Amino acid sequence: MIGLETLYTLAGLMFAAFAWFNLTDRTNPRRFINFAFWAIYAATFLLGSRVPHFVTGCLALLLALIAGSGKLGRSKAEPAADVNAAAQRRVAGANRYGNRLFLVALLIPIVTLVGTFALPYVPWVDPKNVTLIALVLGTVIAFIVALAMLRDSPVHALKDARYTMDAVGWAAILPQMLAALGALFAVAGVGGVVSGLITAWVPVDSLLAVVVAYTVGMALFTMIMGNAFAAFPVMTAGIGLPLIVHQFHGNPAILGALGMLSGFCGTLMTPMAANFNIVPAALLELKDKNGVIKVQVPTACLLLVVNTVLLYLFVSRY
Amino acid sequence: MLLVLIGVPIVVIGFALRFNALLVVTVAGLATGLAAGLNLVDIISAFGKAVADNRYMGLIWLTLPVIALLERNGLKERARHLISRVHAATAGRVLMLYFVARQITAALGLTSLGGHAQMVRPLIAPMAEAAATNRHGELVESIRQQIRAHAAAVDNIAVFFGEDIFIAIQSILLIKGFLEQNGIIVAPLQVSVWAIPTAVAALLIHGARLALFDRRLKRDVAISRPGGGQ
Numbered sequence: 292m293i294g295l296e297t298l299y300t301l302a303g304l305m306f307a308a309f310a311w312f313n314l315t316d317r318t319n320p321r322r323f324i325n326f327a328f329w330a331i332y333a334a335t336f337l338l339g340s341r342v343p344h345f346v347t348g349c350l351a352l353l354l355a356l357i358a359g360s361g362k363l364g365r366s367k368a369e370p371a372a373d374v375n376a377a378a379q380r381r382v383a384g385a386n387r388y389g390n391r392l393f394l395v396a397l398l399i400p401i402v403t404l405v406g407t408f409a410l411p412y413v414p415w416v417d418p419k420n421v422t423l424i425a426l427v428l429g430t431v432i433a434f435i436v437a438l439a440m441l442r443d444s445p446v447h448a449l450k451d452a453r454y455t456m457d458a459v460g461w462a463a464i465l466p467q468m469l470a471a472l473g474a475l476f477a478v479a480g481v482g483g484v485v486s487g488l489i490t491a492w493v494p495v496d497s498l499l500a501v502v503v504a505y506t507v508g509m510a511l512f513t514m515i516m517g518n519a520f521a522a523f524p525v526m527t528a529g530i531g532l533p534l535i536v537h538q539f540h541g542n543p544a545i546l547g548a549l550g551m552l553s554g555f556c557g558t559l560m561t562p563m564a565a566n567f568n569i570v571p572a573a574l575l576e577l578k579d580k581n582g583v584i585k586v587q588v589p590t591a592c593l594l595l596v597v598n599t600v601l602l603y604l605f606v607s608r609y
Numbered sequence: 610m611l612l613v614l615i616g617v618p619i620v621v622i623g624f625a626l627r628f629n630a631l632l633v634v635t636v637a638g639l640a641t642g643l644a645a646g647l648n649l650v651d652i653i654s655a656f657g658k659a660v661a662d663n664r665y666m667g668l669i670w671l672t673l674p675v676i677a678l679l680e681r682n683g684l685k686e687r688a689r690h691l692i693s694r695v696h697a698a699t700a701g702r703v704l705m706l707y708f709v710a711r712q713i714t715a716a717l718g719l720t721s722l723g724g725h726a727q728m729v730r731p732l733i734a735p736m737a738e739a740a741a742t743n744r745h746g747e748l749v750e751s752i753r754q755q756i757r758a759h760a761a762a763v764d765n766i767a768v769f770f771g772e773d774i775f776i777a778i779q780s781i782l783l784i785k786g787f788l789e790q791n792g793i794i795v796a797p798l799q800v801s802v803w804a805i806p807t808a809v810a811a812l813l814i815h816g817a818r819l820a821l822f823d824r825r826l827k828r829d830v831a832i833s834r835p836g837g838g839q
Contacts, residue, residue: 299664302671332667339661345650348657352635359632377681385683385690392684393691396731399672403721422721423665430671437678451677456670461631466666468631471659472616472638478655479613479645515617520780524787532791544795547784548773548803555769559762562624566666569630571725571761575734580630582758583765590766590815597810605803 294417296340298427303336309453321364325457328357332464351468358461365457388440395437402429459573462580465565469517476516485512486529493530499603501534506599509550510557510591517563519554526550541606549602556598559591560584616641672726684731689739700741700756701823705816707733707760708767712812715771718778723768725761734760745830752829759822763815770811773804 310329316322331350339347357363385392406425410416416424438445456463476482486508493504508530512522531550535541558564562581572583579585616637623633635656642652676684692698707728714722723729734757741756742748748756772778776797784800 295665298668298671302664302668305671305674335660336664336667339664344654344657344661346657347661348653348655351656351660352653355631355635359629359635361629380681381683381686383683384681385686388682389687390691392679392682392687393732395675396679396684396727399675399727400722400724403727404719407721420665423668426721427668427671430675433675434678437675441678441682443678443682445674447681448674448678451681452673455673455677459670461629463667463670464660465631465634467660467663468634468638468656470663470666471656472620472634472641474655474659475638475641475645475652476616478647479616479641481613481616481641484611484614515620520783523783527787528791532793536793543788543793544799545803547788547795548781548800549807551780551784552770552773552804552807558769559765562630563620565630567765570669571729571764572758574725574730575757575761577754577758579754579758582754583761586755586758586762587765590762590811590818593814594770594807594811597814598807601803601806 299336303333306333308449312453324362398433399429462569462573482525486525498539502603505530506553509553513554513557514561545606549598553598556591556595559587612644615644669726676731685735688735692736692739693743698740699823700737701819703737703740704763705819708763711767712771715768716774718775749833770808776801
């Protein structure tokens with residue numbers, strides 16, 4: 292049966308390869324620290340389902356300590372001769388393979404899409420996780436096609452991928468640690484306390500004030516939690532249903548739609564939504580880790596105003 | 610019990626002072642757990658459980674070796690060549706075209722036809738950079754960075770304000786499920802239809818910003834040239 296565990300093993304082996312290439316890279320004075328970081332991350336993938344959660348938790352804390360020490364380093368730039376040879380290789384490849392390079396790149400999203408619809412009918416595939424399985428299947432197929440078409444070696448692919456991975460560094464694991472923070476927030480009851488504070492401050496006799504409290508509250512609470520899905524039940528139970536739906540007889544469908552979209556405005560403005568904002572900054576090798584957020588803030592603020600106006604105008608009308 | 614909120618100021622202050630984000634988040638989690646009266650073993654186990662349960666977030670990195678292979682063999686150079694044949698192309702227009710395509714496919718439930726690792730890094734960002742280079746000549750690194758940041762933002766904004774139009778997307782099902790728990794029955798279509806006005810607003814607002822971005826690029830490139838600008 293192909294399920295999540297298969298995918299985690301594959302990813303774990305890849306991170307182990309990144310660890311190994313770091314260890315054997317003598318141009319990097321910090322190769323042992325880098326090796327330790329990726330080896331531990333690989334271990335969480337390979338062993339995460341087999342060892343007690345306490346052990347995985349200790350490994351995660353180790354990763355945070357390594358990241359916090361600021362000692363993760365990147366290998367020195369390649370010698371000029373190698374850089375020139377690589378540039379020549381790229382130009383030659385672009386001329387030789389032409390638009391077929393795009394087709395291989397597009398294989399990943401296309402196979403993912405087709406797989407999402409087709410895999411539920413395949414007997415030995417876990418039906419609960421078809422999208423992720425389809426994504427990895429698309430990646431593996433694209434990898435094999437690329438190797439065959441380009442007659443290149445998988446070792447080169449992994450070595451080059453390792454440079455990008457080192458550029459991403461600790462940001463790779465940030466989304467998972469934020470999920471942990473969200474879980475601890477939930478256990479501690481942070482949501483209830485926050486919505487209690489907001490309801491205590493809102494003037495309940497004005498529809499406009501309540502609507503603003505709800506949409507802005509959704510955005511702010513999403514920025515704290517990093518996730519609109521976590522903020523939605525808390526804010527809607529705290530303000531949306533008792534005040535807008537019950538007191539002002541608002542339409543719950545409109546409330547839900549615009550509440551969630553207000554939360555998405557918050558997602559665009561917070562480093563806590565690391566997989567949308569911080570990971571792409573790392574992936575595109577931006578020097579400013581908040582570079583993507585800074586571009587998104589104006590659009591997010593304007594859309595928050597739009598959502599608030601729409602909710603105020605229509606929630607009691609339809 | 611305001612003490613359980615301790616994690617919020619830790620995160621805000623930690624990020625503002627530019628401490629390592631991974632460390633800040635870990636400390637905030639430990640503090641929140643302690644404030645809630647958990648013991649250290651339970652807190653560390655909670656970390657471990659969340660990290661293990663969310664390993665799926667790390668699967669996106671499996672695409673890196675494919676991208677590395679294609680980039681080694683000229684993917685970005687080819688993107689530049691392709692764009693150079695489209696004379697009307699600008700960075701803003703390339704990104705706008707991707708915005709529209711991403712928003713429409715997301716509205717049809719095809720959210721997996723895109724993404725930062727799958728589309729933006731290998732294809733969209735190089736095309737936008739190439740379009741700007743063809744217009745304005747070689748770009749300084751800070752302008753390249755801006756173009757790439759815009760490329761990542763387009764993917765996020767287009768998918769966030771497109772996907773809710775589709776009735777079977779996770780967020781619509783969450784809204785429906787939550788209202789149902791509270792005794793209110795709504796059809797998914799009643800919810801998703803109200804995502805359309807915001808989707809149109811997102812297209813207009815971000816489209817206008819991308820047009821302005823093109824104009825600003827022209828100005829910034831002139832200033833960044835030695836002897837350029839006033």
